Amino acid sequence: MASKINVNGFFRDTSGLPRMEELRKSHLANAPADPDTDDFIRRLAERLHPKNMRFQVVSIIESSDYTRVYRLVPMDGHIPVFQCGQYMNLRLKIGNSVLTRPYTISSAPFEARGDNPFVEIAVHHKKGDFVPDYLFKKFKVGDTLDGSMPFGNFYWEPLRDSRNIVAIAGGSGITPFYSMAKEVASGRMKGCKLTILYGSAKSDDIMLKDELEQLSSTCWDIKIVHVLSDEPGWPGKRGLIGQEMIKRYSSKGCTYMFCGSFAMYGHVLNALSELEIPARRFRHAVIGSPSDVSILPGYPKEKSGKTFQITVVRGARQDSIHASAHETVAVALERAAIPIDTHCRNGECGFCRSQLVSGEIFVSPVGDGRREADKETGGFHPCSSWPLSDLKIKIPIM
Ligand code: FES
Known part of the structure; x- marks a missing residue:
């Protein structure tokens, strides 16, 4: 249903705010107990940011000896609007671990519209790259994979940026x-x-x-x-x-x-x-942390090479895992097959936000997206935090 906004002037409009508040309270009081699944806003949000998407690989182009371009088409045909520079998040099951990995969308937004819409990711692979290695070996044309999109704030904005x-x-x-x-x-x-x-x-x-x-x-x-x-x-x-x-x-x-x-x-x-x-x-764009955390300013070098124990609480469940001082808490969780939802993997998006109950962590100076309140209450991002002692953490259930 189309809605209409009447502009009556600054003073009349601001004096209307208390009435809006009353209206809102009465809507809340009379709202049904179950969520309205047919709500317009809810449907729009789901179209713009679908939580789960299944893609089919429709072509794989060998762009060079080390680069493959995967062309993906969503099984339901719908590609949400995105901007050049935004990324998609792939959800991969490798062994017992469920891993999420961000890949910038390398195709253009206009290619996601029209008669044959698609998105592409370009994957570079050299020896020892764990996830690219898996993608190269595992996926063929016709296979399907799970993910979601779009994410990220790195894009050109005409109102702000130069042409x-x-x-x-x-x-x-x-x-x-x-x-x-x-x-x-x-x-x-x-x-x-x-x-x-x-x-x-x-x-x-x-x-x-x-x-x-x-x-x-x-x-x-x-x-x-x-x-x-x-x-x-x-x-x-x-x-x-x-x-x-x-x-x-x-x-x-x-x-x-x-x-x-x-x-x-x-x-x-x-x-x-x-x-x-x-x-x-x-x-x-999001700046990834270096593979050797000890080169980051402020990292206590004496912790290098140590191993710590992490007690992980998920709802009523508690696990104990080991983590090297050189891996982020998120990587230690993934290695132990404990699912953690990551998107940006560098402290920016907040998707992996968890609770540090006890212990000491090192937070990347280029990936410290914690709010001030987080710092006081133990909120932290496992994707951009390294253990400096044994830890006890609470993570969201995926
Ligand atoms: S994955 Fe974005 S903050 Fe951790």
Whole structure:
């Protein structure tokens, strides 16, 4: 049913607030005990953020020796609206463990509309990558997998950001910008110019190389600059993406967007601060913590190599597991086949929020999304916290 809002003027409208409160109270008092499953708002929320989706793999493209692009179509045909830079969360059962992993959607929003809608994720795999290894070995065309979408706050916003975008990417951090490049090339980000500075170690680490070159060769508004740090014979730009290079490709008032590793983030942040770029012009994706937590500032080095016991309370159930000082509490839970719902995996989204009953943790300085009240009452995020002693924690039941 369409609703109408009458604007009567500031004073009359604000004086109406007490009446609204009365109205709300009477609605609450007369509300049925059971939730209205046919409620419009509830249905809309479910369309925009479905809790569980089942996807079918409809194609797998070998983009390079180490990269595969999985094209996914939801079994019910509905793809919620998303923005370039947002991610989907895959839910995978590996052995006894249920793992959740975020993957940036590498296809463009316009490809999720029309007659043959789909989403894609680009997965990079090198030896020892646990989840990519599983995806590469396990999934074939026709298989199904579970997940949900969309999540994340890393996207270009026309009211806030400039139409001149300098994207700085490292490794698999190229995926949000690939999605954006497709959207620009399709003419849907009107007036936007996208320059991508893409850092990789070696040429065979470059993801979506041909696809990006295809886009930049057909669209004047897209420029891609490859920068390799570890290949002396590379004919293009070599070294790290620093102040000089960022300056060379910047334009007045441009917006900088970054997606890459923890180490690269520090480097880029320094370069931007040397260039005196105000924080409002810099946006970054979730920064993953380094694989070696001991390099994070403030980490007590004497804890390295230790093992601790974690008592895990889930409702009436209590388990005891072991955790190494070098793994997050979330990883220790997953290894012990105790399900924990994670999305961003770096303290930003709050999905894994749990309770620290006793013990001491180290919280990543780039992934500390705790509210002040959490800090006082023991709320913490297992995805961005490492044990520093034996712990007792309470986690939500999944
Ligand atoms: S998964 Fe997002 S805060 Fe832990």
